[in-house]
Amino acid sequence: MDVRQDFDRINRAAWNSADATSSLGKLDDWTDAGERAAIEWVRPRVVGEPILDIGIGAGRTVPLLKQVSNRYIGVDYTEKLLNIAKSKYPNDDLRWMDARDMHEFADESFNLVTFSFNGIDCVNYVDRVKILREMYRVLKPGGFIVFSSHNQDGPGCGETIWRLMPRLSLNPIKMAWRTLRTLRVLPLASYNYVRNSRFNQRFEGYSVMNAAAHYFAIVIIYTTIAEQKRQLAEIGFDMEAVFGSLDGRRITETEDTSDTWWFHFVARKPLRGDQA
Numbered sequence: 001m002d003v004r005q006d007f008d009r010i011n012r013a014a015w016n017s018a019d020a021t022s023s024l025g026k027l028d029d030w031t032d033a034g035e036r037a038a039i040e041w042v043r044p045r046v047v048g049e050p051i052l053d054i055g056i057g058a059g060r061t062v063p064l065l066k067q068v069s070n071r072y073i074g075v076d077y078t079e080k081l082l083n084i085a086k087s088k089y090p091n092d093d094l095r096w097m098d099a100r101d102m103h104e105f106a107d108e109s110f111n112l113v114t115f116s117f118n119g120i121d122c123v124n125y126v127d128r129v130k131i132l133r134e135m136y137r138v139l140k141p142g143g144f145i146v147f148s149s150h151n152q153d154g155p156g157c158g159e160t161i162w163r164l165m166p167r168l169s170l171n172p173i174k175m176a177w178r179t180l181r182t183l184r185v186l187p188l189a190s191y192n193y194v195r196n197s198r199f200n201q202r203f204e205g206y207s208v209m210n211a212a213a214h215y216f217a218i219v220i221i222y223t224t225i226a227e228q229k230r231q232l233a234e235i236g237f238d239m240e241a242v243f244g245s246l247d248g249r250r251i252t253e254t255e256d257t258s259d260t261w262w263f264h265f266v267a268r269k270p271l272r273g274d275q276a
């Protein structure tokens, strides 16, 4: 089975689901301490400069990144989510766009390009490279990209339907509520899980796995720091820093990351003189 053909069909359906619109629509803060730390790291280097924010969904990152610069453009390819963002921020420049083809933007237009909340994991590996190349193209020399991606060695890789089972509680009312909640979502989650976990596959340096989000509706990429560094270097980026999702600490390639759900990568497009 060639999952590369199915990524878009599966994940686009998930982004258009009622669960995605409702859950992403409610978000208005940093996803985790690592995201905040990555943006804080890059902030003094790009403050006031043009920012491109890819995969904005329902607009969570619009006000967060506008604290870095008002010269801000946000894009997403899911019209339903983009419309929520537009209704929240009618005065901002928010556009429909697929990150694999951003020809609307000239080369070297932005000082910072972001793709938050593991959005880049939702396209196949060939398209991931295409997106990173587009990010490189529209970035000014010396500019930065910040994006997050799931950790292949982390607790989320290979989630099973057991993840939905209710946590035990000695309080009977709490236990009954949790059980009811599980029973309500179990039919859809089981259907999705059976359908989508068929695609689970490990490749050299990365994995494709069904994830529990939106009731097992998505199939995503999980990677490692080493593989991401290799991929970024192949495109021309220098990896500058990696932050973990747990506590916002900078992490290194060699440390144990088994408790880290995802990474926030910060990479830089070298200045012309820097290039080998």
Ligand SMILES: C[S@@+](CC[C@H](N)C(=O)[O-])C[C@H]1O[C@@H](n2cnc3c(N)ncnc32)[C@H](O)[C@@H]1O
Residues within 6 Å of the ligand: 015, 024, 027, 054, 055, 056, 057, 058, 059, 060, 061, 075, 076, 077, 078, 081, 097, 098, 099, 100, 116, 117, 118, 119, 120, 122, 123
């Ligand atoms: C997990 S959601 C995150 C949304 C938002 N960044 C947030 O943090 O709340 C991933 C988003 O990436 C968008 N996305 C995925 N692939 C994309 C692509 N190729 N081009 C543009 N947007 C994409 C999806 O439509 C979705 O809105």
